[in-house]
Amino acid sequence: MATKAKNLVIVESPAKAKTLATFLGDDYEIKSSFGHIRDLPKKKTGVDVEKNFEPTYEISVGKENVAAELRKAAKGREVWLASDEDREGEAIAWHVCILLGLDPAKTKRIVFHEITKSAITEAVAKPRTVDMKLVDAQQARRILDRLVGYELSPVLWKKVRTGLSAGRVQSVAVRLIVEREREIKAFKASSKFEIVGQFEAKGQQFSAKLPEKLSDQEGAKAWLESAKPATYKVASVDEKPGSRSPGAPFTTSALQQEAARRLGYSVRQTMVLAQRLYENGHITYMRTDSPILSDLAVNAAKDYILKNFGDKYLEARQFKAKGSSAQEAHEAIRPTNLNKLSTGDDKAQQRLYELIWQRTLASQMAPASVLKTDLKVAISTREEQLVASGEVLTFDGYLRVYGGGKDDKLLPKVAVGDELQLVEMLATETYDRAQARYSEASLVRKLEELGIGRPSTYAPTIGVIQDRGYVEKKDVEGEVVKTAQLVLKGGTITEDQLDTTIGADRSKLIPTDLAGIVTDFLIKYFPPIMDYEFTARVEEELDDIAEGKLKWQQALKEFYDQFHPLIDIGEKASRQEATQARELGKDPKTGEPIIVRFARFGPVLQLGPSPDPKDKDAPKPHFAPMPAGVSQDEVTLEQALPMFDLPRTVGKTEDGEEILASIGRFGPYVQVGKVYVSLKEQEPLTVTEAEARVLIAEKKKQIAEREIADFGKLKVLNGRYGPYVTDGKKNAKIPKDTDPKSLDEKAAQKLLDDAPDKPRRFRRRTVK
């Protein structure tokens, strides 16, 4: 064992500690703080607003061991604080000082942006001390977020539903999604007719279209009629060169977008894979807002490009960070060794690594050159001209490594005045598209653009807004519409009907009714928090604090004096208003009002007024489920009335048992005794006895096949993941080497006892 090192260097990440150890000698021991080690308490606000916003910090939950280790390692050592050079990193350095009982004004603080021998020796040669102004900016940020989150959320618990949350970042993220969905709903898809001519020249076919679409079918037909006797000539041919440049090296959000687009990874998946690559030393740090490459990396890219592609392909350049909120404590995400073309523990990691490799190398390569051709076609019977455009890649440049370029679109080599043969002329009805819904990755891009959130929080934020029930990631079916197509061919016009799907969407973020209700409530009562510019203004103030132009307590006071009175006002709002209770009309039978409102489990229909809680004898209202696929703000009296007939008696089974149909938490179903079958094709109000009998019989057959053994309370069943034991509450998997049929009750019980108690879910749902 070597003698105890004289110095202790503390960094944020254990992977960084490992790399650093290879550069610093035996005089230095390197330890990691694993990010923040102290924070405001979890159970209470921990900020004394009366006492100038004095915070109370505690060792973060789960960090007790880290804190103890750091204390032990620091004894009798010179401590060097080497956390990241940004607001959070500076605060970590300060918290470490406090934890270790060191004086922040005297303890050595060093920073480096890249882990190289020279960067490290340079840093060690001239240490500074903790910058308290930067620390104060972090404290202001932390306390503001705490006050907003912990004062706002309880208002939602009282007014809308328990367990909800609101915050500077998540509430704006939800707002973006809610507003986009409303724009899409309000969008009226209108159709127009697009004219496209298919021509032939020099043995090659190409298409040319009319720049202006026609507004209706009559117009389209008249247009084609007028083109019947026409001849076609080349009116002009324009060739001009163009170029396309490579994108910047990856920041976190750019990596998330490209991995989603090219590899189909979720934002979370991308981060997990990148983390592994980072821990194994294959890539630089994956949470960064900077597209800047170190000199080392630029030189490595230059060498690689020269050696493998030649100097025609080289164009070294540096990119600038987008947005003013970038802190640039790290460099761009890049391979640590560009000569390694592929690496990673599995296929998924390899594909992500290769994407990063390609993007990094491409960023230092020459633009691609293209030759664009614009060809105009004159029509003898009309004034307008049809337009065709071609594009041919003349030099691949960076596209050689970072593909995704368009395919060449070739036009025949024709000259002005050349005759063109019409193959056919199409007039096709097309629909305008509404704005695109947000995907995980495009939401991250929007948040980054607004300066809201940080690289380390993008993925978790997307998780939180789903966990809270504000947003669901799903496919949208779209609707099939009939579109018309007119075809002029061989001098005659024919009419076709095509089936076209419009409004379909895959794997997009869709807001729930809850999201709309919470967003409307927050916008009405807490407009500053929901303002897209809010974070930008906060950032400016934090910069002022960091530069010593503003005291952090002063900044917080100004914010809080404006914010806190809003809480008092919001508290006075009625639940009726907050949950957007709405009277749809009166029940024709009883004359009682029918109300839709947002209850504990979502939107619900109510017949009769809510009773006064003090009046114990008041009649209770009737409740009914919402019709499937209808949202709270759309539902009508006509849709609501039949729902009160649920559960409906459909008929009887062959054995005389009653069949019921209704809508539950998981959608429409039919039921006989304890057997439930979800309805997919039919509706609970119209499903027939015969249909229900078939469904029930199928389900019963499935249940019978599912049952391997029945010990009364314990059952051995065949599930989708193989055989398992259940007591109705808890399930236990049966090991592969055990024949499920051979289990007796005792063995089954043992399996169940041995199984872990709570099936730990990665992501918890708020719905209990």
Next chain:
DNA sequence: CAGTGAGCGAGCTTCCGCTTGACTT
């Protein structure tokens, strides 16, 4: 991702930003 089908009465819930962890579905 196994089955599930209620309707504001306990307890508790919540923020954003740093960092990884442990094994279960």
